[in-house]
Amino acid sequence: MGVPTNWDGTLSSSEFYVSARSLSEKWKTTYPALPSWSWNSCARPFGCTSVEIQGYLSLQHFCCPKFVEEEIGDEIYEEEEPTSTTKDEPTDDATLAHSYDQVLHFYDLHIVYNISYRVPVLYLRGYHSDGQPLASDDIEKDLPYHSSKLIKDSRWTFMTVEEHPYLNRPWYLLHPCGTSEWMKLLLAGDAFVPEREELVQQYLLSWLSVVGQVVGLRVPLEAFKNVTTPHTAADA
Amino acid sequence: MAEIEKRKLSSSSSSSSTTSTLILQFAPLQSLVDEGFWRRLSSLKLDTLGIDQSPINITGFYAPCSHAQVSNHLTLLAESLPPEVGEQSSDGTIVRGNRNRCPVPGILYNTNTLESFHALDKQSLLKAEAKKIWEDIHSGKAEEDSSVLLRFLLISFADLKKWSFHYWFAFPALVLDPAATLIDIRPASHCFSLEEGESLSAACNEWRNSSLTADVPFFLISITNSCATIRPLRDWKTCQGDDKKLLFGFYDPCHLPNNPGWPLRNFLALISSRWNLEKVRFLCYREKHGLADLGFSLVGEALIPVPQGWNDPEFIPNAVGWEVNRGKKIPRCITLANSMDPTRLAIAAADLNLKLMRWRALPSLNLNMLSTTKCLLLGAGTLGCQVARMLMAWGVRKITLLDSGKVAMSNPLRQSLYTFDDCINGGDLKAEAAVKSLKRIFPAVEAEAIVMAIPMPGHPVPTQEEDGVLEDCRRLQDLIASHDAIFLLTDTRESRWLPSLFCANANKIAITAALGFDSYLVMRHGAGPLCFPPDIRNGAEDDLSVSMDNLSTQDTRGRLGCYFCNDVVAPIDSTSNRTLDQQCTVTRPGLAPIASSLAVELLVGILHHPDGMCAAAEIATSSSSGSIEQPLGILPHQIRGSISQFSQMTLVGHSSSSCTACCNTVVSEYRKRGMQFVLEAINHPTYLEDITGLTELMKSASAFDLGWDNETDDENDAEM
Numbered sequence: 001m002g003v004p005t006n007w008d009g010t011l012s013s014s015e016f017y018v019s020a021r022s023l024s025e026k027w028k029t030t031y032p033a034l035p036s037w038s039w040n041s042c043a044r045p046f047g048c049t050s051v052e053i054q055g056y057l058s059l060q061h062f063c064c065p066k067f068v069e070e071e072i073g074d075e076i077y078e079e080e081e082p083t084s085t086t087k088d089e090p091t092d093d094a095t096l097a098h099s100y101d102q103v104l105h106f107y108d109l110h111i112v113y114n115i116s117y118r119v120p121v122l123y124l125r126g127y128h129s130d131g132q133p134l135a136s137d138d139i140e141k142d143l144p145y146h147s148s149k150l151i152k153d154s155r156w157t158f159m160t161v162e163e164h165p166y167l168n169r170p171w172y173l174l175h176p177c178g179t180s181e182w183m184k185l186l187l188a189g190d191a192f193v194p195e196r197e198e199l200v201q202q203y204l205l206s207w208l209s210v211v212g213q214v215v216g217l218r219v220p221l222e223a224f225k226n227v228t229t230p231h232t233a234a235d236a
Numbered sequence: 237m238a239e240i241e242k243r244k245l246s247s248s249s250s251s252s253s254t255t256s257t258l259i260l261q262f263a264p265l266q267s268l269v270d271e272g273f274w275r276r277l278s279s280l281k282l283d284t285l286g287i288d289q290s291p292i293n294i295t296g297f298y299a300p301c302s303h304a305q306v307s308n309h310l311t312l313l314a315e316s317l318p319p320e321v322g323e324q325s326s327d328g329t330i331v332r333g334n335r336n337r338c339p340v341p342g343i344l345y346n347t348n349t350l351e352s353f354h355a356l357d358k359q360s361l362l363k364a365e366a367k368k369i370w371e372d373i374h375s376g377k378a379e380e381d382s383s384v385l386l387r388f389l390l391i392s393f394a395d396l397k398k399w400s401f402h403y404w405f406a407f408p409a410l411v412l413d414p415a416a417t418l419i420d421i422r423p424a425s426h427c428f429s430l431e432e433g434e435s436l437s438a439a440c441n442e443w444r445n446s447s448l449t450a451d452v453p454f455f456l457i458s459i460t461n462s463c464a465t466i467r468p469l470r471d472w473k474t475c476q477g478d479d480k481k482l483l484f485g486f487y488d489p490c491h492l493p494n495n496p497g498w499p500l501r502n503f504l505a506l507i508s509s510r511w512n513l514e515k516v517r518f519l520c521y522r523e524k525h526g527l528a529d530l531g532f533s534l535v536g537e538a539l540i541p542v543p544q545g546w547n548d549p550e551f552i553p554n555a556v557g558w559e560v561n562r563g564k565k566i567p568r569c570i571t572l573a574n575s576m577d578p579t580r581l582a583i584a585a586a587d588l589n590l591k592l593m594r595w596r597a598l599p600s601l602n603l604n605m606l607s608t609t610k611c612l613l614l615g616a617g618t619l620g621c622q623v624a625r626m627l628m629a630w631g632v633r634k635i636t637l638l639d640s641g642k643v644a645m646s647n648p649l650r651q652s653l654y655t656f657d658d659c660i661n662g663g664d665l666k667a668e669a670a671v672k673s674l675k676r677i678f679p680a681v682e683a684e685a686i687v688m689a690i691p692m693p694g695h696p697v698p699t700q701e702e703d704g705v706l707e708d709c710r711r712l713q714d715l716i717a718s719h720d721a722i723f724l725l726t727d728t729r730e731s732r733w734l735p736s737l738f739c740a741n742a743n744k745i746a747i748t749a750a751l752g753f754d755s756y757l758v759m760r761h762g763a764g765p766l767c768f769p770p771d772i773r774n775g776a777e778d779d780l781s782v783s784m785d786n787l788s789t790q791d792t793r794g795r796l797g798c799y800f801c802n803d804v805v806a807p808i809d810s811t812s813n814r815t816l817d818q819q820c821t822v823t824r825p826g827l828a829p830i831a832s833s834l835a836v837e838l839l840v841g842i843l844h845h846p847d848g849m850c851a852a853a854e855i856a857t858s859s860s861s862g863s864i865e866q867p868l869g870i871l872p873h874q875i876r877g878s879i880s881q882f883s884q885m886t887l888v889g890h891s892s893s894s895c896t897a898c899c900n901t902v903v904s905e906y907r908k909r910g911m912q913f914v915l916e917a918i919n920h921p922t923y924l925e926d927i928t929g930l931t932e933l934m935k936s937a938s939a940f941d942l943g944w945d946n947e948t949d950d951e952n953d954a955e956m
Contacts (some may be wrong), residue, residue: 032525063306092556094415096261096495098563104306129309131269132570158595160588169275170575170584177596 007199009184010118015200019120020057020111023204035059037111042166056123056166057111057204063104104129105142109215111204112165117176119183120204122211123164124172136161139172144216159214174211183207260416260538263490265298265310265388265498267405267559272314274394274401274572277346280317281394285346292318292344296388297337298453300487302523304532307497308489310340310388310407317344333447335526338487342388353393353402353567358558365389366408366555373506379469382454385502389557391567399576404567405559409501413554414541416504421494421536424519429462433530436464440485440521440528453487454503457519472511481517483535488520496520496536498557505553508540515539579679586678590631600867603631605843610634612719614690614735616641616666618823619725619749621653622832624674624683630840634682635674636719638712639666640689650825686715692730696919705918706911713738721745721839724799725832733897734914736798740764740898741906745842745849748799749835751823756831759874760838762796762891763850765900766907796853796873797889800897824879834875841871853888894928901928 011019017039024037041055110123126134126142134142136159158175186206187199194202285292294316301308332339345361347353365387372378378385392403425433436457443449443466456467459481466485467475475482484507490497500518507513520534545551561568574580587603594601611627613620616639624635642663648654653673658664667685674683688708691697697705716722716738724732724746732748739746739761746761845851845866853873870886877884893899905927906913916923925931 036526063303092411093259094261094412094501095556096263096492098264098560125271127268127271129266129268130568130570131267131271131273131312133271133572133575135574158592160592161584167272169271170581175592175595 007184007188009180009182009188011113011120011200011203012118013113013115015203016113016120017055019200019202019204022201023111023208024057026205035062040166054166056113059109062107062109105134105138107142107215110164110171111208114176117179119176119179120207121176121179122174122215124215136172142216143214174214179207182210186210258418260418260536261495262409262498262501263307263492263495264557264559265407265489266307267296267312267388268309269312269403269570270314271572271575273312273316274570275576276314276317277392277394277401278396278399278576281346281396287348289345289347289352292346294342294344294390296340296342298340298386298487298489299336299338300521300523301489301491301497301532302526304491304524307491310405310489312342312390316342333450335444335450338451338453339383340386340388341384342390345389345391347391347393350393350395350402353391356391358391358404358406361389361391362406362408362555362557363552365406366410367552369408369410369502370505370552373502373509376510378506379472379510382452382469385454385506386499398571399573400569400571402567402569407498407557407559408555409498409557410505411554411556412501412504412508412540412543414543416538416540419515419537419539421496421534423493424530424533424535427535428459428530431462432459432464435459435462437528437530439464439466442466444523444528453499455485457483457485459483469506483517483519485519485521488522488533490520491522491532493534496534504538504540508543509546513540514542582678583680586631586680598867600844602844606631606840607633609721609839609843610636610719611839612636612638612715612722613725614638614723614731615725615727616651616653616670617647617725617727618650618652618828619751619832619835620723621651621670622829623723623725623749623835624670625652625677626833626836627839628674628678628681630836633680636684636686636715637667637670637674638686638688638690638715639670640687641666643669650828652829686711688712690726690731691734691914691918692728693733693917693924694730694921697915702915706915709734709911709914713742716744717742719744721747721843723835723839724748725835729799732799733917736761736800736897737902737906737914740798741766741903743849745839746798747835747838749831750799751827751831753822754824754827754880755876755878756827756834757874757876758831758834758838759799759889760796760842760849761798761898762873765795765891765898765903794852795891797891798895798898801892801895802889803896827879830877830879834877838872838875841866841868844868845871853886855886855888894930896924896928896930899928 020037020039024039027034028036037057037059039055040058105126105128107124107126111120112123113119114121124139126139128134158177159172160175161170161172163169164171183203183206187194187203294312296310296312296316298310299308343365345356347356369378369385369387372384387408389406389408390403391406392401394401424436428436436459439457443452443455449455449466449468452468454469456469456471456475458465458467458475458477460477484503486497486499486503488497488499496518497520500520503518504516507516515537517535517537520536521528522532522534523529524532543553546553558565559568574584590601590603590606594603609632611632611634613623613635616624616637620637620639624637627635643651643654643658643666644663645659647666648656648659653670654666655673658669658673665685665687667687671683671685674681688711690712691705691708712734716735722735722739722744724735725748726732729750732750736746736748738744741764743764743766748757748759748761750757842849842851851871854870855872856870872886872888874887874889875884876887891898894901896902902924909916922931
């Protein structure tokens with residue numbers, strides 16, 4: 001049975017789970033150099049009566065490929081007086097002195113199903129190597145040039161902050177407005193319409209090929225092998 | 237491959253002798269504390285610990301390095317702390333067997349003050365942890381559970397008022413004295429035959445993939461006949477044998493090509509003191525893509541001289557390990573105010589909501605302008621309360637509320653900023669109660685209360701009060717001068733006169749909202765007569781208003797009228813000698829929110845119009861007749877509505893040359909005579925009518941209506 005021509009570009013939550021599994025598998029085999037996507041099962045959020053699967057896909061500790069030059073006089077770190085109450089520990093020849101010429105930014109990416117829009121939503125947060133969260137300005141600087149522009153001008157991508165539905169603290173996210181429209185264009189825009197099962201399998205991968213670009217995460221073309229419609233992000 | 241054969245460890249005696257004097261240097265562990273840890277610590281402190289400063293056992297996590305440029309960090313997560321009360325997973329035990337989360341036992345000293353944080357005796361604390369490690373080595377415990385070799389210590393001060401956390405990690409390492417020296421270190425792939433390498437990789441992968449051993453960071457590797465096996469430390473004795481190559485393996489968090497990571501230090505201490513070895517080969521186990529990577533892993537060979545005094549049972553070695561912060565021995569500080577301070581969160585959420593509106597519907601929406609526009613609300617009653625709320629909803633942040641009254645018992649039901657509490661004990665001052673309420677709704681609002689009455693014409697002032705009234709006039713004038721938009725929201729006509737005059741004089745945006753029993757008027761005042769730019773284009777105006785222009789009197793062409801332009805009487809005392817139900821405050825409750833919302837929408841329209849307050853009036857049906865369409869829609873002059881008819885219409889009224897508030901004569905006279913003029917207008921009811929020629933006009937008219945609401949069926953552009 002094919003997808004009805006009036007498919008609206010959305011997924012049910014159980015289809016999301018299937019699609020998430022599929023993405024996670026394909027990701028592992030085709031792009032092993034990156035941290036892998038893993039499924040986090042969660043307790044149902046309060047008030048949710050659905051019996052469907054609860055959880056999200058996560059890719060943790062993704063090291064931003066750009067090495068940012070350290071700014072002198074970084075304000076995030078308070079300069080503190082060295083404590084004088086204790087003696088300094090003895091100098092130790094066996095301790096390697098570090099070089100501190102580079103600052104690393106890490107990112108956690110989560111794909112969470114949004115029950116109102118019935119589409120996946122990309123949540124992200126960035127942090128310094130000691131765990132200090134990145135401010136939105138820092139994140140914008142980390143984004144590839146084309147996507148900072150995309151975020152400013154595009155009607156499809158809007159970065160905002162909301163409470164993470166499972167972690168209950170503020171995370172950045174790409175707003176789900178419009179997702180179903182462009183997913184429909186991406187997957188059912190052709191004369192050829194894939195079977196529903198197949199469509200579910202490739203949904204997240206196709207979706208990630210678009211939103212992943214915003215955060216500098218390119219979906220490798222190999223991941224599209226065995227996927228019938230050869231769309232790329234450029235079609236969106 | 238032949239070269240690799242040559243470099244087999246067994247032939248290490250061929251290593252150059254120059255390296256033998258090198259001290260083996262270990263790359264220190266680095267800490268990473270997830271936001272979730274600090275959040276849970278905050279709630280633990282608030283809900284459970286209180287001022288208790290007892291140390292808490294916590295668990296850190298680490299894994300072998302898997303990134304060629306980045307070392308793995310010792311990471312603290314929310315799960316590192318005991319679970320919060322009432323949490324679902326209340327067993328409190330860390331799930332074992334996660335290959336990417338090898339548990340490391342740690343201890344947390346969280347102090348109540350920054351002073352006690354700084355006063356902690358760090359050296360003793362470090363020594364105490366080192367002693368635990370030393371004892372675990374000697375009791376044999378470390379061979380049973382090797383994770384105790386890698387302890388850590390965390391001292392912290394959680395400033396819960398500022399959402400900032402001062403902290404300092406230590407990774408205690410027993411100091412070998414004299415230090416171990418390096419014989420050789422190179423990629424593991426250079427140290428084994430192909431066969432050995434394959435066997436070793438397979439054995440490591442098996443170790444890493446079994447849930448029983450995946451998170452066991454120290455192990456023994458024995459290689460016999462090119463076949464590698466991995467065993468836990470407790471199997472030390474069975475690993476002995478002359479035909480075996482023995483290596484001491486550990487999960488290495490370090491990525492550097494020439495140095496082992498920190499965990500090896502205490503491992504060497506164990507090897508030296510328990511097994512009395514002086515020459516050891518070690519494997520710094522590192523991964524790629526979740527699998528053993530011998531090209532990235534290192535094999536090293538080191539000499540451990542017999543440490544001084546270690547055979548003394550009372551002896552405890554020195555320890556080092558306080559983490560440096562960018563090369564300095566100072567604590568770190570992290571601030572989570574952006575994600576934990578409720579006020580900042582409210583501001584961010586409000587901003588994002590408006591940005592979302594801009595993104596979805598109104599790309600030209602200028603949020604910056606809205607947030608910096610200073611609004612003065614004259615009157616904090618039904619209209620004032622609602623206008624203030626609507627302004628905040630649009631992102632206006634600077635709001636001044638002026639009122640002289642107190643909150644009465646009847647107010648809270650209609651006046652949306654007040655509650656019963658504001659009425660008791662005689663009632664709070666409205667302006668102040670309203671400001672308090674605005675700040676409760678949105679803490680980032682810059683709201684100010686002005687308690688004063690607006691001087692009104694027709695309310696004569698006794699001589700002894702003259703100075704006070706003039707002072708109020710000046711104050712009002714200053715307030716109007718220092719704001720960008722003025723809302724006239726008082727409940728009498730005459731109280732709008734002075735602000736209308738001041739706005740016309742200062743050319744400030746003025747918006748009036750007025751209520752009848754079941755009808756309302758919302759209008760924007762035109763530009764002042766003396767500030768009206770001569771180059772205002774009339775050509776762009778719609779046909780209707782052009783034809784209205786022809787009807788207009790000789791006053792400046794196209795200038796829009798003010799609240800008083802349609803009147804043929806000067807404002808007089810409208811509240812004295814009337815029964816309560818004649819006062820205009822009796823209205824259907826739904827009117828004020830409607831009129832207030834329209835007033836605010838009108839302001840947003842003016843602010844976004846390229847001509848601002850000089851913009852020509854548009855009326856509802858005219859949008860198709862060629863006027864430039866603004867994203868926010870048309871910008872009318874007046875909106876009149878009737879709730880009894882559920883109808884609303886837009887009207888245009890041009891300025892009147894005999895207006896008592898905004899005509900050239902009145903404004904010029906005010907400029908010439910200042911407050912003396914105002915005082916005369918207040919004290920002599922007919923003064924304004926005399927100077928504007930209204931007296932003259934009235935003589936020729938037999939009858940007139942007092943209020944605007946009787947004119948609503950007069951659909952003409954009510955030019956005098």
